[in-house]
Amino acid sequence: MDLKEQVLNTLSSAPYIGAREIAERHSLTVEELNHAYKAIQTSEECQKRLLTSINRDYFETVREYFGKELYTVIFFVGLGCPYRCPFCPSVTIEKDGYRKLAKFRKGPGDRKLEYRDFEKIFADIEQMQKKGIIVEVKISGGLEPYTDPETVNWILELASRQNVDSTIFTNGVLLRDPKNREIALKSDKLRISLGTVSEEAYADEYFGEHPRNKRSNSLGDLQKTIRQLVQDRNDSGAATAIGMNTVVGEFNFHELEQVVLDAHDFGVDYIAIKGDYFKQKDDEWFDKVETATAAISGHTRDGKIGDMRVILTGSQERSSFLNSSLQGKCLPIDQAMRQMFIDPFGQCTPVHCWAFPVQEKEQERHTTSLNEHTGLQKIIEKTNDFPLIDYSKLNPFELIISLESERQRQDLAFGVERDCNPYISPHNVSNPDSLNFRSFCNC
Ligand code: SF4
The missing domain is CATH 3.20.20.70 (Aldolase class I)
Structure with a gap:
């Protein structure tokens, strides 16, 4: 099996793994890994395989939110x-x-x-x-x-x-x-x-x-x-x-x-x-x-x-x-860079678990109030003050955003070049089952 194939198989089953771990698993230098990532990124066949794999939701979300810079405002x-x-x-x-x-x-x-x-x-x-x-x-x-x-x-x-x-x-x-x-x-x-x-x-x-x-x-x-x-x-x-x-x-x-x-x-x-x-x-x-x-x-x-x-x-x-059941904690700012919830009274928060009305657990809601002096951009910056959130509280979309943000930070620190993200491809391949699957409420 060639190098590209080996790396592709690993990414397909665990798309959130950082470059260091991939390099160790396959005994690769940073240069070899950059080469493999670029080969996956530019291969239409590889992209199709990712987008039809079991973890297709991950790859699709990354293409949309990190590749095309999609942002969602949820009212x-x-x-x-x-x-x-x-x-x-x-x-x-x-x-x-x-x-x-x-x-x-x-x-x-x-x-x-x-x-x-x-x-x-x-x-x-x-x-x-x-x-x-x-x-x-x-x-x-x-x-x-x-x-x-x-x-x-x-x-x-x-x-x-x-x-x-x-x-x-x-x-x-x-x-x-x-x-x-x-x-x-x-x-x-x-x-x-x-x-x-x-x-x-x-x-x-x-x-x-x-x-x-x-x-x-x-x-x-x-x-x-x-x-x-x-x-x-x-x-x-x-x-x-x-x-x-x-x-x-x-x-x-x-x-x-x-x-x-x-x-x-x-x-x-x-x-x-x-x-x-x-x-x-x-x-x-x-x-x-x-x-x-x-x-x-x-x-x-x-x-x-x-x-x-x-x-x-x-x-x-x-x-x-x-x-x-992945274990870990998410930086609220990673979510705020991709989505923001706004409730009927202008309270804004970047994660669904803080957006719902709550009863006895009121203290668990972390929000910032939208007003004349605080627009969306300010609200996004203010989420830096919010506490970390456990992965178990995130919905699938939020978990993917968190894992990918962290993966990209680790990859850059390891030496993966900015234009070598294997998931952000120039090929306009789309998943026929694309659903825009995220929905925050089950209703
Ligand atoms: S339809 Fe059901 S899930 Fe949706 S808001 Fe009403 S009670 Fe909640």
């Missing part, structure tokens, strides 16, 4: 949520089964962000764009964005004016209102979470059984809403890509195949299937995922059913490095 605009998902970071399940939802709270001197605040944020985004950074916005998690449709509308209009790509993550319930659907179709992408075909499982999973947790929607209602949204999109000629997001777990292993077939029937453009990343998974869990996905594969051709793409995130695969 957590929701003020409430009709659901009470057991896997939601904003939900606490009490002893009697009551599912309590945390809400964002106003800090001293805080006020809810107004239109002029969003104009200011987008002025800061424009400055970033002028420096060549590609900025995208996500309207996501925390709580359900459509509990504040006016703010969703402001963000989408400002994003569109500035050519900023926009994605909405929603549970879809409030899209039953035609005005909300009209707003939704101003986005570039919209992803609705749904993981079951059974009314009973829908009620149990998303609302719970406690009488104080009101079941305000039925599965039938939501299915009707999704069909109507697709219809509205087709009638209006809007370019919004509509997808479904399905979290896999014990409650839906047995019906995953039908969830995918239903999604196709609704007319959505894709379905993304992913595991609850923070749940401990054993071999039995992976066996069930493999059985379910094998059944789905029976309906797909080139990863599609008709025109609908079926996307299985790499993090669900048994031997993905994301399932190897």
Whole structure:
């Protein structure tokens, strides 16, 4: 096996390993390693192999966020949520089964962000764009964005004016209102979470059984809403890509195949299937995922059913490095250089675990307040004062950003040349399963 092949195999299975360790494992000098990295970087075949490997999420994220300088601003605009998902970071399940939802709270001197605040944020985004950074916005998690449709509308209009790509993550319930659907179709992408075909499982999973947790929607209602949204999109000629997001777990292993077939029937453009990343998974869990996905594969051709793409995130695969419980701590600034969360009261933070509204763990939230004197750039710099975060608290995207930032620092110190990153290639190879897999809330 030639040198390039040996190094490529090691990187494919452990993409975060630094140059020193690679050199030691393969008995290479710095010059030989630079040569091997350059050969991998400039080979279209090698790039394709990385982007279709088990650890494809890593390589894809590095290409986008370090290669193209992508930056994501995530607006957590929701003020409430009709659901009470057991896997939601904003939900606490009490002893009697009551599912309590945390809400964002106003800090001293805080006020809810107004239109002029969003104009200011987008002025800061424009400055970033002028420096060549590609900025995208996500309207996501925390709580359900459509509990504040006016703010969703402001963000989408400002994003569109500035050519900023926009994605909405929603549970879809409030899209039953035609005005909300009209707003939704101003986005570039919209992803609705749904993981079951059974009314009973829908009620149990998303609302719970406690009488104080009101079941305000039925599965039938939501299915009707999704069909109507697709219809509205087709009638209006809007370019919004509509997808479904399905979290896999014990409650839906047995019906995953039908969830995918239903999604196709609704007319959505894709379905993304992913595991609850923070749940401990054993071999039995992976066996069930493999059985379910094998059944789905029976309906797909080139990863599609008709025109609908079926996307299985790499993090669900048994031997993905994301399932190897890596130990370590992350510098918050590494995250702040790639993403920033902004809550309804202008509190900003670079990691998802500090972005959600919390109940009794309030002290664990580290944020900086956006105001007249503190714009996005200042906020990014201020994260240098935040404490280190344990890897176990990061979502897959954040873990990749942290590992790659550290890998690049170590490589430079070891003598790897700046233009020899094996993952940042001039070849425009793309992963057909590319999902932009990150999503912060499981909803
Ligand atoms: S996961 Fe999303 S849909 Fe579920 S309770 Fe949390 S915010 Fe609501």
